[in-house]
Amino acid sequence: MDDRSFSAAQDFLLSVKTFWTVDVFTKVKAEYQANIGNLDNSTSETREIEDLLSDSTTFQYFAWLERHLQRFKYSGRYGINTYYSEKRNTFSNILSNEERSEDYLELTQGFELPDYYRSVDIHQHPGGLWGDEIAGLVYERGARTTTPLMGSAHKDLHHRFTDLALKDISTPKDILDMGCGFGKSTKPFYDILNESKIEAIDLSEPCLKLAAHDAAETQRKNVKFRQINALDTTYDNESFDLVTSTMLIHELPAKEIGKMFAEAERVLRPGGRMVHLDFYSLPDEFTKFIHYGHSERNNEPFMKGFAELDLHELLAEKGFINISIVPFSEAEGVDPNNHRYWRFPWTLITADKEVF
């Protein structure tokens, strides 16, 4: 497939996704609001909303577009996966872990991926983030259009997150980015913190290779990408001043989330801080209904389990103090409490390790 056809097809899909985000979502919400008086509140409210809307053509159209626009984005004639499969040889420098990126990367021979990770094609990404050597490239291209309303004029949400993570603390000497993917969440840290040492971990070899390749391009020496499980990191106790993650928690089964927090607590120095960006604050039943539906329609099976956890209680149980869980504005001008158009329930989760 030629580059122009691929770009045109992906641009078209993005336009339809924007139509879905604004027009179709608004119509579904209006239909819900017009019929809200018909809810009898006898079962769980999200279940009732489902009953209310399941025969609505507008809602069916919304749900169909949600599932299949994402499928077209990755698969089929103009899908990202198809494009990169055909272009494998062009990217052999990244895929083969060229010498230049070796300093930035540590992979583990015979690394065992958890079952939950292999059991689903996350985000409808064929083969998941680990199944094919091109998975990092595919994920990077897909991530460019995850939030269609952000546009390119805004400061990227990862930079907004980095600013908040570093706010009100002295410059951390050692930072751990858990679930770093292809390094998008790590780069804003290693770009601005020349004096800090940054460790970035993930399960996905193809993503880590791409992250290391990009870091090698900048020639920064303060970052290392390693294939390590966030649930059992093997770092020494009290090794970091700041532990972060962006969009990792909702990808973990609910029963594993406590393990990740316990691990973060263990590797933090006393007085250290943990900051996560994820999808948690669901201000009303309709937003919850839409979010749980997204979890099913987009192959993100653990989103609901995470959203239903009592996060404050869990963090307190793991020993954290100064716990803050607040809606996050993913782009300039976006009211984080407003779900007028479809958007993720972005939430900033901050907690500190006590100084004894």
Ligand SMILES: C[S@@+](CC[C@H](N)C(=O)[O-])C[C@H]1O[C@@H](n2cnc3c(N)ncnc32)[C@H](O)[C@@H]1O
């Ligand atoms: C949605 S991506 C976010 C990546 C990156 N933080 C970003 O914001 O672009 C979630 C990442 O978590 C990784 N992941 C899932 N479970 C993990 C685990 N147990 N340990 C480390 N990484 C994990 C996935 O491989 C994936 O790269």
